[in-house]
Amino acid sequence: MGIKIGHPPFSQQKGFSLLELLVVIVIIGIMVSIVAVNIDTADTRPEKNAQRLSALVELAADEAMIHGQEMGLRFYRDSYEFSVLDPDQGVWLPMNTDAMFRLRALENDLALDLFIEDRQIVLGDPEVRRSDDDDSYEPQIYILSSGEITPFKVRFRSGFKTGGYVVEVSVDGARTITSDAYSDDA
Numbered sequence: 710m711g712i713k714i715g716h717p718p719f720s721q722q723k724g725f726s727l728l729e730l731l732v733v734i735v736i737i738g739i740m741v742s743i744v745a746v747n748i749d750t751a752d753t754r755p756e757k758n759a760q761r762l763s764a765l766v767e768l769a770a771d772e773a774m775i776h777g778q779e780m781g782l783r784f785y786r787d788s789y790e791f792s793v794l795d796p797d798q799g800v801w802l803p804m805n806t807d808a809m810f811r812l813r814a815l816e817n818d819l820a821l822d823l824f825i826e827d828r829q830i831v832l833g834d835p836e837v838r839r840s841d842d843d844d845s846y847e848p849q850i851y852i853l854s855s856g857e858i859t860p861f862k863v864r865f866r867s868g869f870k871t872g873g874y875v876v877e878v879s880v881d882g883a884r885t886i887t888s889d890a891y892s893d894d895a
Contacts, residue, residue: 754816755865756888759874761813762789762863763884766852769810770882773854780810781848784823784863785835788814792848801846815865822864823849850878858882864889 725733766782769791773780779794781801791810792801804810812835815821823830830849850859860880866873872889 754819755867755873756886758815758819758865759863759876759886762865763876763878763886765791765810765813766858766876766878766884767882769852770856770858773852774856777854779854780852782850782852783846783848784821784830784832784850786820786832788812788835789821789863790835792846801848803846818868820866820868822866824862824864825849825859856882 769780769782772778778796781792781794783790783792783803790803790805790812791807792803794800795802803812805812814835821832823832850861852858857880858878860878862875862877864873864875875887875889877885877887
């Protein structure tokens, strides 16, 4: 009897090698990453800007009451600024030197929509705002030392979308933030 030369008894493969399993796991991981990136594309900038404005309006109302001064708020297409009434001269002055109430420019593709008494206000550019010799500068929103505020709604939205996050302020200073993103689906 001779020795048979052939394949050892364990040479027949049953299953996958470790290398093949690792390649499949890497491919699945890449696909899951791509899906996760595509699903999580929600732009949170409008919401964060709405929250910031809400907090600043509350702070401005507190400052106006504490210091007994009238304050204002003016919106532009892509920014907003607070102002204060100079009682000696009777003119509104933007608060450019105050770090908290300075001109707040929004990121590149964010925009604002302002509504006063349910009417949309056409917003201009901040470049054409008040010059030093111009007494016509007026805020659109008044924040009075009595605690009253001009009721308004302002929407922060991305790009050409119609929906976004709306800050609504009532005459007593109560503020709410809501999402009206559903209007982009229509």
